[in-house]
Amino acid sequence: MEYLTIALAKGRLAELAMDMFTAIGMDCSEMKEKSRKLIFTDEKNKVKFILVKASDVPTYVEYGAADIGIVGKDTLLEEGRNLYEMINLGFGKCRMCVCGKPEMKDKIFMMNNLKVASKYTHIAEKFFRDEKGQTVELIKLNGSVELAPLVGLSDVIVDIVESGKTLYENGLDVLYEVCELSAWFVVNRVSMKMHTERIMNIVEGFNNIISEEK
Numbered sequence: 001m002e003y004l005t006i007a008l009a010k011g012r013l014a015e016l017a018m019d020m021f022t023a024i025g026m027d028c029s030e031m032k033e034k035s036r037k038l039i040f041t042d043e044k045n046k047v048k049f050i051l052v053k054a055s056d057v058p059t060y061v062e063y064g065a066a067d068i069g070i071v072g073k074d075t076l077l078e079e080g081r082n083l084y085e086m087i088n089l090g091f092g093k094c095r096m097c098v099c100g101k102p103e104m105k106d107k108i109f110m111m112n113n114l115k116v117a118s119k120y121t122h123i124a125e126k127f128f129r130d131e132k133g134q135t136v137e138l139i140k141l142n143g144s145v146e147l148a149p150l151v152g153l154s155d156v157i158v159d160i161v162e163s164g165k166t167l168y169e170n171g172l173d174v175l176y177e178v179c180e181l182s183a184w185f186v187v188n189r190v191s192m193k194m195h196t197e198r199i200m201n202i203v204e205g206f207n208n209i210i211s212e213e214k
Contacts, residue, residue: 003047008052085186089184097158099173
């Protein structure tokens with residue numbers, strides 16, 4: 001039997017995903033040990049887990065280097081990869097929001113050439129252009145996006161908001177919610193044909209866990 005390869009986004013999402021895989025009978029004990037390894041094997045179930053950067057998970061899955069991936073909806077929306085989005089796992093919940101100084105709230109959709117700073121430029125562009133029919137100037141940032149409106153680099157930012165604490169501490173507010181986000185179970189299109197039964201068994205196991213938690 002061939003190995004199924006599962007790509008997990010490093011960090012908290014991987015830890016929460018491991019709990020679900022353990023609950024359906026997979027061995028994630030090797031992954032829970034502190035190490036610098038990036039590939040972990042469950043010999044009994046013929047499964048390999050690989051730990052990758054969150055933004056790379058959809059790439060590994062689309063190109064078939066991984067059969068399955070667990071990744072945040074923000075990454076899926078930003079990357080726009082060709083894969084099956086099978087289950088909303090419901091953990092890692094947060095929101096994608098337009099944020100800025102409170103006085104911007106009534107102006108954002110009225111301004112021409114609004115300057116928008118974001119790590120998620122595709123999501124920002126799609127939201128303003130397709131949903132709001134607005135022309136914006138996008139500024140790609142990778143670090144602390146909250147700084148951009150404070151120093152005049154942008155009018156607003158588009159970013160992930162969990163508690164909103166960092167925003168409020170910097171005098172910024174959520175001005176508009178773009179969409180809700182959480183972790184998703186995604187599958188490579190060819191793998192779905194080749195390993196239908198094995199993949200659907202995992203999907204069923206995960207769906208059972210999710211319905212029990214509701």
